[in-house]
Amino acid sequence: MDLLARIVSVVFHPLLMATYLFGLFMVVMPSVLDPVPYEGFQSFLMLIFLVTFLLPVVNILMFKLFGSISSLAMPHRRERIVPFILITLLYCAMTYLFHQKVRMDWNDNFIKLLIIIDALVIMSMLATFFYKVSVHSLSVCGLIGIVLPLNKIAEENSIFYSTLALIVIAGVVMSARLQLNAHTPREVLVGSVLGFTTSFAGMLILF
16 A cells, blocks of 8 residues: 555656646646647646756755755655745746746736646745645645636536546545655645645636
């Protein structure tokens, strides 16, 4: 069971959630990604994967190499603070560059989604100053908070089934974190509530 829980934790790592989210929209609801053209979205997706996953992972590996963190899992709250600050800066810089260099307006759906993702990362960072929340739970429940409101405007059931799948995945991820004793039930609960409320509120405000 521990091996399966570790696999789940890696496959649904928080840093992969932005890539999963935009990949999901590209398949089931490309209209929400306006103004990114569908033909060129693979390039955008690769860029998102690079900035939101590969660059943070490289930086975390550097922290581990120089002994700033005890392990890649960063089990202690205090050792998460500096890496989380760096990751927050990377995510916010990505959003600004999409706006500035790709000439996307702040009112474009794509930019709004990036802002909500940034809010989730910022919330993870701020919470870590005071409490060790489950970032896995925060991120996967954050996706639910983004996708759930879109069911009102979706013309087909694909986003509905995707929402159900995300709810199941969230349960599996949170169970995996508890199985590994990586977090207490309270840390998992706080992370899930924080992630869902942040993203759901962001969707209500921006969309």
